[in-house]
Amino acid sequence: MRLEETLRTLCAMPAVSGFEMQAAQAVAALFQPYCDTVETDRSGNVLAYRKCGKKHAKTVLLDAHLDQIGFVVTEVLEGGFLRFAPVGGVDPRMLLAGEVTVLADEPLYGVVACMPPHLLKAGEQDKAVTVDQMLIDTGLTDAKDRIRIGTPIAFAQKPVRLLGGQLCSKCLDDRAGVAAILLAVEKLKKVKKLGCNIAVLISTQEEVTGLGAQTGAFAVQPEYAIAVDVTHGKTPDGPADGVFELGSGVAVGMGPNLHRGLTKRLIKAAKANDIGYSLEVMEGNTGTNAWTMQTVACGIATALLSIPEKYMHTPVEVVKLSDVEAAADLIAAFLREFDGEAEE
Numbered sequence: 001m002r003l004e005e006t007l008r009t010l011c012a013m014p015a016v017s018g019f020e021m022q023a024a025q026a027v028a029a030l031f032q033p034y035c036d037t038v039e040t041d042r043s044g045n046v047l048a049y050r051k052c053g054k055k056h057a058k059t060v061l062l063d064a065h066l067d068q069i070g071f072v073v074t075e076v077l078e079g080g081f082l083r084f085a086p087v088g089g090v091d092p093r094m095l096l097a098g099e100v101t102v103l104a105d106e107p108l109y110g111v112v113a114c115m116p117p118h119l120l121k122a123g124e125q126d127k128a129v130t131v132d133q134m135l136i137d138t139g140l141t142d143a144k145d146r147i148r149i150g151t152p153i154a155f156a157q158k159p160v161r162l163l164g165g166q167l168c169s170k171c172l173d174d175r176a177g178v179a180a181i182l183l184a185v186e187k188l189k190k191v192k193k194l195g196c197n198i199a200v201l202i203s204t205q206e207e208v209t210g211l212g213a214q215t216g217a218f219a220v221q222p223e224y225a226i227a228v229d230v231t232h233g234k235t236p237d238g239p240a241d242g243v244f245e246l247g248s249g250v251a252v253g254m255g256p257n258l259h260r261g262l263t264k265r266l267i268k269a270a271k272a273n274d275i276g277y278s279l280e281v282m283e284g285n286t287g288t289n290a291w292t293m294q295t296v297a298c299g300i301a302t303a304l305l306s307i308p309e310k311y312m313h314t315p316v317e318v319v320k321l322s323d324v325e326a327a328a329d330l331i332a333a334f335l336r337e338f339d340g341e342a343e344e
Helices: 003-011 021-034 172-187 211-220 260-272 289-293 321-337
Strands: 037-040 046-050 059-065 070-076 081-087 099-102 108-112 152-155 160-162 166-169 197-203 224-232 250-254 277-281 301-309 317-320
Touching (some): 003 021, 003 166, 003 172, 003 321, 021 046, 021 172, 021 197, 046 211, 059 172, 059 211, 166 172, 172 197, 172 224, 172 317, 172 321, 197 211, 224 260, 224 289, 250 260, 250 321, 260 301, 260 321, 289 301, 301 317, 317 321
Parallel strands (some): 059 224, 224 301, 250 277
Antiparallel strands (some): 070 152, 099 108, 160 166, 166 317
């Protein structure tokens, strides 16, 4: 698997929260060569399994979310203009003049309308524009015939390779996590004997409800789960604490809702295999599917691995490929040796 090529393929798949089914089917095909069974469920989740063949073997669930932040059409106006609402945590400050794809039956180009500064009245340049005051201009005279209310909209940016092995793209949150899990199960394909069953959940709606992780984890009901997501990368204008240098490896979460035994086993595997990692201390809700999955059914022992990412929830998110590889390496190294026991 060529990681950059795979990430480009994943980031090209539109999957605004609640509208993931088409992308889910494409992702299911990517996992097919490495798993015994692969399916999509009614929530749009991808569920894949690899059985170890041992009786009463325990199961480790690997989760990354497929959905991305975006928008939905709320009204189609004359002249090809659209009113829209955000889906997920969209920052309105970075929308004006942004390029988008309207995911109608035929994908359509649009741009978030922006008043030229020359036409603004005195004092208006210092005021933030709210989403309900914005319009998307499609330039279509027949927009009412081609675009329905409720149509999803995604950022239009394509991936760009940056210096130092970095990749800039929309929706690397959390296609980077999907790629890490895909690379990990590929690495495990040649391992004949595993000590546990592996289940993969590429989940829906993490950005809005956590529904996919909840229903998917309930369907599997594993003993253990590892959520793979992104965390904040260090930038000059950002905080000094709680952020991670790109290139530092994978961040291993530590907090009251994360299982201590499972976390210790992951750290042990990182040290034993010389895999770059940092510790990410969390005081409570991680804001990821780790929080959702741990409370499913009678409870699931859950850990969290995160890939450093700059500019989260923007169309220009940036990750370093080596950090995605570190996450994959750690997952694979852990599962090669895991016997199903992770006591405190």
